[in-house]
Amino acid sequence: MPDILLRYQAEIWQAIGETFIMVGVSILAAILVGLPVGTLLYLCRKGNLLENRFVFSSLNLLVNIIRSFPFLLLVVFLIPFTRLIMGTAIGTAAATVPLSIIAFAHYSRLVEQSLLEIPKGVIDAAVSMGASVKEVVFKFLLVESRSGLVVGLTMSTISFISYSTIMGVVGGGGVGDFAIRYGYQQFQTDLMLYVIVIMVILVQMIQFIGMTIARKIDKR
Amino acid sequence: MMEWGLFVIELQNVTKKFGTHTAIQNVSLTVHKGEIHGLIGASGAGKSTMLRVMNLLEIPDSGSIYVGDRELTTRSKRELREARKRIGMIFQHFNLVLNKTVEQNVAVSLQLAQVPKHQQIDRVRECLRFVGLEDQMDKYPAQLSGGQKQRVAIARALANEPEVLLCDEPTSSLDPHTTSEILTVIRDIHERLGVTVIIVSHEMNVIKSICQRVTVMDQGTIYETVPIESSGIPKSDRSPERFIKELKNDA
Numbered sequence: 001m002p003d004i005l006l007r008y009q010a011e012i013w014q015a016i017g018e019t020f021i022m023v024g025v026s027i028l029a030a031i032l033v034g035l036p037v038g039t040l041l042y043l044c045r046k047g048n049l050l051e052n053r054f055v056f057s058s059l060n061l062l063v064n065i066i067r068s069f070p071f072l073l074l075v076v077f078l079i080p081f082t083r084l085i086m087g088t089a090i091g092t093a094a095a096t097v098p099l100s101i102i103a104f105a106h107y108s109r110l111v112e113q114s115l116l117e118i119p120k121g122v123i124d125a126a127v128s129m130g131a132s133v134k135e136v137v138f139k140f141l142l143v144e145s146r147s148g149l150v151v152g153l154t155m156s157t158i159s160f161i162s163y164s165t166i167m168g169v170v171g172g173g174g175v176g177d178f179a180i181r182y183g184y185q186q187f188q189t190d191l192m193l194y195v196i197v198i199m200v201i202l203v204q205m206i207q208f209i210g211m212t213i214a215r216k217i218d219k220r
Numbered sequence: 221m222m223e224w225g226l227f228v229i230e231l232q233n234v235t236k237k238f239g240t241h242t243a244i245q246n247v248s249l250t251v252h253k254g255e256i257h258g259l260i261g262a263s264g265a266g267k268s269t270m271l272r273v274m275n276l277l278e279i280p281d282s283g284s285i286y287v288g289d290r291e292l293t294t295r296s297k298r299e300l301r302e303a304r305k306r307i308g309m310i311f312q313h314f315n316l317v318l319n320k321t322v323e324q325n326v327a328v329s330l331q332l333a334q335v336p337k338h339q340q341i342d343r344v345r346e347c348l349r350f351v352g353l354e355d356q357m358d359k360y361p362a363q364l365s366g367g368q369k370q371r372v373a374i375a376r377a378l379a380n381e382p383e384v385l386l387c388d389e390p391t392s393s394l395d396p397h398t399t400s401e402i403l404t405v406i407r408d409i410h411e412r413l414g415v416t417v418i419i420v421s422h423e424m425n426v427i428k429s430i431c432q433r434v435t436v437m438d439q440g441t442i443y444e445t446v447p448i449e450s451s452g453i454p455k456s457d458r459s460p461e462r463f464i465k466e467l468k469n470d471a
Contacts, residue, residue, distance in 0.1 A: 121315035128275055128386075129329045129376075130304035132297075139328055143319050219360040220318040 004191050008182060012195070015178035018092045019164055022099055022174055026160040029100035030107035030153060037063070037104060038111025039137060049123070049133050059108075066105035071163055074098055075170060082170075095164075095172030102163055107156045114148030115141055147218035154210025158203050175199060228253045228384055228416045229274055234283030236269050243269040245440040246283070251384075256410055256417040256450070258427040261437035267420045270437065271386050274418065275307045276300060287384070305333050308377030308415075312389035314369040316361045322348065322372050323357040329379045347375040351405055367398035374405055378413070385409060387419040391426055397456040399423075403430055404453055429453045 005012065037059060043049050044056035069077065075098045079089040082097040118141060126140040142149070165176020175195060183192025229251040236243045244266040251257045259267040272278040273285060276292050285292045292303060316325050326344045335343065348354045351371035361369050370390060377385060387406065391399040407430050409415050421427050427434055428451045436443040 119313070119315070121311055121313050122317060124277055125309070125311065125315035125373075125376075128277055128304060128307070128309035129332050129380075130301040131332050132301060135332060139331065140317055144317055146319060217319070219320075220362060 002190070002194060004188065005194055008178075008191065011178060011182065012175075012198075015173060015175045016198075018173035018177075019161065019175045021092055022095055022164040022167060022172060023157065023160045025096040026099045026103035026164070027153070027157055029103040030156055030160075033100075033104035034107030034156075035111055035149075038108035039115065039141070041108060041112040042115040042141075043133065043137075049127075049136060063105045063108055066101060067109070069102075071098075071102060072166055072169065074102060075166065079170070090171040092167075092172050092174075095167040095170055095174075099160065099163060099167070103156065103160055106159060107152060110152030110156060111149060114145040114152055117148060118144045144220075147214040147220075150210060150214040150217065154206060154214070157206055157210070161199065161203065161206075228287065229418070230286040231270070231273065232284045232286070234270075234273055234280045234285065236273055236278055236280045242440050243278075244273070247440075247442055249435060249442060249445070251416065251418055252433070254410075254414060254416055255432045256407075256419065256430050258431035258434040259418065259420045259437060260422065260424065260427050260434060261443075263422060264439075265437040266440040267422075267437045268388055271388050271418060271420045274384075274386055275304050275309060277309075305329075305380050306382050307384045307386060308380070308382035309386040310370065310373045310377050310388065310390050312392045314361070314366075314373045316369055316372055316376075318361050320360075321357065322353060322359050322361070322364070325361070325372055326376045326379055329376050333380045335380075343379060344375075347378050348372075350378065350408075351375045365398070366394050367401050370394065370398075370402050371405060374402075374409070378409065378415075381413075382415060384416045384418065387417065387421075389421055390419065392421065392423065396454075397458050399426065400453050400456040406430065407453065425454065 040050075041056065041059050041063070044052040044059070046053070046056075066074070078098045078101065082089045082094050086094045086097060088094050122140055122144055123136060126136045131139065164172070164174050165179075167174055168177030168180060175198065179192045179195035182188060183195060229249075231247055231249045234247045235245055247266075247270060249270070259270060261267045269278055273280050274287070276285065280293065283293075287303060287307065290303070292300060295303065317328070320328065323344055326347055327340050330340045330343055344357075345354060348357060351374050353368060353371050353375065356364065356368065361372065364372065385406070390406070391402050394402060403426065406417060406419070410417050410430075419427070419431065428448065430450050430453065431448060432450060433445060433447050435445040
């Protein structure tokens with residue numbers, strides 16, 4: 001272990017912990033909000049089970065607007081909102097607010113995309129068997145798209161790690177912020193490189209785990 | 221159980237448009253209880269649409285659809301779902317859930333009908349035995365041949381003991397041998413279970429082999445409905461001797 005890593009051991013562990021909190025909350029937001037929103041986008045699309053132009057266009061616009069923000073600007077733009085719901089706009093907890101918002105928007109698109117890949121005939125079969133919309137979603141759509149949903153969540157998680165490195169601007173901490181403050185700004189380039197290596201390993205692991213699970217559950 | 225009259229399905233002045241294209245125009249048709257009814261016509265003649273309005277998979281723009289003695293078009297969503305459970309349907313591309321095993325694919329239609337869990341497995345087994353796939357329960361559709369997939373779809377459609385089986389081009393993506401195999405299963409369903417069958421196909425030999433009445437469609441309307449003597453399902457021999465013989469005999 002290089003000396004410089006040992007010297008900053010405590011800070012690095014704290015930074016990793018902060019990154020895990022920020023990315024963890026983002027994943028939760030993706031699953032709890034992004035998955036339903038993506039499913040709704042799919043169902044309300046023209047020609048689908050809950051075809052509804054108003055709901056579709058509204059959600060579509062919302063997701064597009066959130067995703068077209070350069071993320072740094074979104075964070076700044078959301079400061080009043082973050083302060084409103086968290087009491088402060090500074091710190092790791094506050095940082096989870098803009099991250100959750102980009103997370104749900106990001107993942108809902110991938111969910112919609114995975115659902116669009118399912119052959120329409122499967123839905124015909126489900127409806128012909130007397131399935132309700134809820135049953136079509138849970139017993140057919142989510143089952144058939146499950147590996148795509150896992151691949152999407154893997155990709156999203158990796159993006160969330162990247163987004164989380166920006167959160168230093170609002171005191172969110174995390175690994176990226178550590179690399180900037182202790183590595184770049186204190187002219188310890190080697191420390192910055194070591195942190196980058198840690199992140200590469202982390203991303204590789206997530207990619208590997210996600211792809212392995214996706215392959216295991218794909219029987220198509 | 222519902223009371224069924226002399227007819228099983230009746231369409232009255234049904235019209236269905238897709239955008240500006242009229243798929244079926246003011247069509248009236250009666251399907252008798254217990255028959256195998258064929259629908260044939262060129263592609264675009266409206267035969268699939270006609271089948272798909274029978275369980276309201278396509279909602280007609282106007283007209284009424286009676287199944288049994290009750291009108292489907294005026295029912296609530298919930299009643300419509302209940303009615304659909306009594307009407308089985310199979311498709312050209314089988315439409316199985318590829319991430320479910322054979323057993324789970326059949327079981328899902330029982331789950332939708334709220335059949336108690338402990339009764340499900342016996343019923344699944346019974347249906348798969350009927351189509352000759354009892355030993356393939358744990359396989360996934362990707363591990364099966366086309367004919368086997370269609371038989372799983374048939375087992376799934378039979379699980380809730382339907383009075384009617386709607387078949388939308390059931391053999392159109394199968395080879396001649398497998399076509400005979402599937403037609404035999406469909407005829408068995410008709411003979412042994414007394415199910416009324418409506419079969420859409422563009423293949424004349426399929427229609428002629430098992431149907432008792434045939435409706436010919438043309439440009440979204442019914443040209444004529446004729447009773448026929450079904451010719452029987454052609455025997456299909458896949459032995460190499462047979463191939464050689466056919467190659468030498470026929471030009």
